[in-house]
Amino acid sequence: MKKYSKIVSLCSVMAAVAVATVSCDKSITEPLRVGYTPASVDEKAASWKTYVLTAPTDVTVAAPTLTTSSEYQAELADLKSQSSSLTTEQQQAVVYWGAGAVYRWNEIARELAARYNIPPASNAEGKYPVPDMNNPLADPKFPFANPPYTARALAYLSVAQYDALVAAWNYKYKYKRVAPGKVDASVKVALPASALPSYPSEDAVVAAASYVVLKAMFPGEVPFLDAKLAEHQNSRLWAGMNVKSDLAAGADLGNQVAAKVMGRARSDGMGMANNQGATAAMIESVKSRGLSDVWLSQESPKRPPMLPTYGSVITWNFDEATKIKLRPAAPPALNSTEFTKDLEELRSIQKDQTREQARIANYWADGAGSYTPPGHWSRMAANAANDAKYSEVRMARTLALVNTALMDAGICCWDTKYYYYYPRPQQFGVKTSVGLPNFPSYTSGHSTFSAAAATVLGSVFPERADEFWAQAQDASNSRIYGLIHYRFDCVVGLQCGKNIGSYAVARGKADGSGL
Amino acid sequence: MKTPLKILTGGLLLMSLSAKAQMPNDAIYMAKGSVCIAGMYGRSTWNEYWEGPLKRHNENIGTLTTQNVMVMPAIGISRRVNLLLSLPYVWTEASAGNLMGQKGIQDLSAWVKIKTVQAGGFSLHTILGGSLPASNYVPDFLPMSIGLRARTATGRLLASYKHPKTGIYLTAYGTYNWRSTIKVDRDAYVANNRLYNTNEVSVPNTYDASVKLGILRRKWQTEIFAERMGGLTGDDIRRNDMPFPTNNMEATSVGWYGKVQPRHIGVNARIGYVLDGRNVGQSTSYTVGLLYQIDFKK
Numbered sequence: 001m002k003k004y005s006k007i008v009s010l011c012s013v014m015a016a017v018a019v020a021t022v023s024c025d026k027s028i029t030e031p032l033r034v035g036y037t038p039a040s041v042d043e044k045a046a047s048w049k050t051y052v053l054t055a056p057t058d059v060t061v062a063a064p065t066l067t068t069s070s071e072y073q074a075e076l077a078d079l080k081s082q083s084s085s086l087t088t089e090q091q092q093a094v095v096y097w098g099a100g101a102v103y104r105w106n107e108i109a110r111e112l113a114a115r116y117n118i119p120p121a122s123n124a125e126g127k128y129p130v131p132d133m134n135n136p137l138a139d140p141k142f143p144f145a146n147p148p149y150t151a152r153a154l155a156y157l158s159v160a161q162y163d164a165l166v167a168a169w170n171y172k173y174k175y176k177r178v179a180p181g182k183v184d185a186s187v188k189v190a191l192p193a194s195a196l197p198s199y200p201s202e203d204a205v206v207a208a209a210s211y212v213v214l215k216a217m218f219p220g221e222v223p224f225l226d227a228k229l230a231e232h233q234n235s236r237l238w239a240g241m242n243v244k245s246d247l248a249a250g251a252d253l254g255n256q257v258a259a260k261v262m263g264r265a266r267s268d269g270m271g272m273a274n275n276q277g278a279t280a281a282m283i284e285s286v287k288s289r290g291l292s293d294v295w296l297s298q299e300s301p302k303r304p305p306m307l308p309t310y311g312s313v314i315t316w317n318f319d320e321a322t323k324i325k326l327r328p329a330a331p332p333a334l335n336s337t338e339f340t341k342d343l344e345e346l347r348s349i350q351k352d353q354t355r356e357q358a359r360i361a362n363y364w365a366d367g368a369g370s371y372t373p374p375g376h377w378s379r380m381a382a383n384a385a386n387d388a389k390y391s392e393v394r395m396a397r398t399l400a401l402v403n404t405a406l407m408d409a410g411i412c413c414w415d416t417k418y419y420y421y422y423p424r425p426q427q428f429g430v431k432t433s434v435g436l437p438n439f440p441s442y443t444s445g446h447s448t449f450s451a452a453a454a455t456v457l458g459s460v461f462p463e464r465a466d467e468f469w470a471q472a473q474d475a476s477n478s479r480i481y482g483l484i485h486y487r488f489d490c491v492v493g494l495q496c497g498k499n500i501g502s503y504a505v506a507r508g509k510a511d512g513s514g515l
Numbered sequence: 516m517k518t519p520l521k522i523l524t525g526g527l528l529l530m531s532l533s534a535k536a537q538m539p540n541d542a543i544y545m546a547k548g549s550v551c552i553a554g555m556y557g558r559s560t561w562n563e564y565w566e567g568p569l570k571r572h573n574e575n576i577g578t579l580t581t582q583n584v585m586v587m588p589a590i591g592i593s594r595r596v597n598l599l600l601s602l603p604y605v606w607t608e609a610s611a612g613n614l615m616g617q618k619g620i621q622d623l624s625a626w627v628k629i630k631t632v633q634a635g636g637f638s639l640h641t642i643l644g645g646s647l648p649a650s651n652y653v654p655d656f657l658p659m660s661i662g663l664r665a666r667t668a669t670g671r672l673l674a675s676y677k678h679p680k681t682g683i684y685l686t687a688y689g690t691y692n693w694r695s696t697i698k699v700d701r702d703a704y705v706a707n708n709r710l711y712n713t714n715e716v717s718v719p720n721t722y723d724a725s726v727k728l729g730i731l732r733r734k735w736q737t738e739i740f741a742e743r744m745g746g747l748t749g750d751d752i753r754r755n756d757m758p759f760p761t762n763n764m765e766a767t768s769v770g771w772y773g774k775v776q777p778r779h780i781g782v783n784a785r786i787g788y789v790l791d792g793r794n795v796g797q798s799t800s801y802t803v804g805l806l807y808q809i810d811f812k813k
Contacts, residue, residue: 026695026720027696028696028715028717029715030711030713031712107710107712110710111710114703114704114705114710115708115709118755118756121754139754140754298612300611300612301574350615355651359700362653362655362699362701363701363702369705369753370701370703370705379703379712430613431614431615432614433656435614435757
């Protein structure tokens with residue numbers, strides 16, 4: 001009887017605990033980002049070195065009307081009526097976009113990348129249809145926003161934003177039109193104001209440039225992007241921050257710059273990055289160098305490798321010859337002791353993967369359905385710049401440095417992967433706890449991307465350099481813990497990424513910003 | 516009348532673990548002071564699943580097999596109130612592709628079952644339950660994950676009629692399952708066609724309902740059943756993507772349950788088959804159990 005009551009009381013306690021620990025809150029908390037007055041408005045940014053523009057004067061902005069003119073006064077009256085009383089929805093839009101134009105459009109780009117990062121399904125004939133940019137919403141959707149694709153989309157987005165903002169700064173300080181709230185103190189201003197001249201509007205510049213790039217990268221998302229663009233522009237009126245001519249001039253400038261940046265995109269070799277016909281020669285070449293077992297797709301049916309000629313796309317921060325120099329030495333031979341040791345490490349992790357190893361592998365997995373490792377690092381860069389209260393132009397500079405380094409890392413890593421065509425651990429019976437990407441093993445893309453980004457971030461935020469490097473190290477190790485890379489893939493990838501990142505660092509040191 | 520009712524209880528806890536786990540779904544009670552301990556083994560397999568409304572095969576998964584062993588005590592607190600517990604150990608395996616199987620202790624569940632009305636052969640019952648993850652397993656490596664890690668609270672109303680002479684019975688119930696948000700290892704994910712920049716994931720609340728027709732005798736029982744479960748919210752698996760805990764997992768299944776327990780020791784078995792679904796595998800599942808009844812009361 002004693003025994004029985006013990007059991008009952010134990011069970012009752014457990015039942016009570018189960019019920020008591022249940023709270024009814026189902027809402028999801030996302031980190032909040034709000035507007036700020038930048039630590040510096042970077043008034044000399046017009047002289048910073050641009051990527052595609054040769055000078056800010058490559059694009060034109062007409063002189064604004066005087067704030068004393070009747071046209072301006074009419075705009076001001078319209079602004080006052082638009083900003084005097086806001087609906088809840090309008091207030092939310094003001095707060096959302098107030099966190100930063102560059103910040104939000106990068107976040108939007110990551111969202112699109114994540115939504116489009118799913119490999120095509122095989123069809124009834126056992127083939128994988130290639131996504132069609134002229135029919136982007138068919139199955140499979142265009143694009144398949146895999147890591148190389150996403151790295152490139154983010155790089156062009158950031159370059160367009162940065163070049164456009166540098167040009168905007170030029171005209172802002174040329175024309176020096178003050179913000180409407182400073183012309184007329186009765187304008188209800190909803191966001192922190194700085195001393196930055198307001199013509200052309202930096203928000204409209206970023207919105208237009210981003211819109212053009214993202215529309216090209218995600219052609220199925222035009223309605224979504226239209227809505228974002230309209231809301232962003234309107235939010236500046238609702239917030240009392242820009243009159244309509246500030247916005248119109250900004251949109252015009254953003255469009256001009258984006259057109260030039262997309263001109264580079266059209267001729268950077270991406271159109272030839274999926275040349276499956278080139279793989280036979282690649283395989284032959286690596287076999288002649290002594291590799292017995294080459295990489296084979298581990299999917300059923302066998303999927304053509306991801307973008308085998310992405311390694312030939314034009315880089316941002318160094319030239320073709322440097323790219324070849326950056327390519328690491330050959331991986332260990334398949335019968336070497338180093339290979340055997342690193343394969344054995346994976347086998348032993350597979351047997352006894354710890355929860356902490358699984359956590360690191362999952363946190364950094366950034367696999368299908370995610371915004372990919374370039375997206376992950378781009379987010380970290382945007383958050384760091386937002387934490388540091390960077391101006392729009394400095395935020396854009398930071399992201400351009402990081403995102404061009406990420407694209408360079410992707411190009412170099414893909415060049416390496418297809419040059420060595422090295423087999424995955426799964427070809428030796430290893431499973432994975434994160435999912436296996438469909439391209440050769442050596443070197444690790446995560447390691448290359450992460451080291452490149454961490455190197456750039458460490459240069460922009462020296463006080464946080466160790467933290468970023470530790471994260472790169474984790475991201476690199478995550479591929480060992482997730483069982484899809486040998487340790488030598490990761491160690492070498494990390495070193496390559498560091499070398500690649502150093503070119504973006506050098507550019508940043510020499511771009512006239514003094515940062 | 517003491518024996519049959521008492522002895523039967525343990526066996527009736529049996530359910531497919533794959534879908535909604537081991538919830539009490541019968542009108543049978545242990546007498547005060549009796550404990551029935553069931554030790555069970557369950558196995559569920561599928562080689563086709565529904566990606567949203569699209570039924571498909573996946574050559575990179577092949578056949579997914581989920582197995583479990585669990586201990587399930589049922590305790591008679593009084594003639595009208597029983598306490599039921601379960602704790603399963605689960606492991607998964609895919610026959611093709613290279614996804615690593617997952618294994619571990621899943622969720623500790625507890626229910627209180629109360630007979631609220633008894634009039635002749637008719638009875639009404641209220642069942643309240645809850646569950647907590649009992650280990651730190653990974654919930655978003657689907658379909659390999661062993662569970663979703665949500666804390667749950669369950670309310671179920673069950674009505675039953677049993678013909679006194681023949682033992683033929685008809686039972687029906689409906690259930691509301693509240694599920695907590697969960698934390699995942701990643702700090703961003705896509706659900707409902709948007710990006711969430713957080714590690715917190717909302718897992719849909721669910722309902723389930725069932726109708727069962729069977730015969731209950733002193734030493735044996737046989738039953739056929741139909742079940743329906745689904746999410747009250749939730750999204751679909753995206754085209755060619757993996758499942759995610761936010762998915763609305765719906766299933767309609769049918770099956771058979773039987774039990775033989777001549778004395779203190781008995782055996783039971785259950786077979787279930789998913790006829791139709793959404794964001795779930797079309798699984799065939801079976802469970803077998805060994806039952807042992809202990810009477811603490813003299």
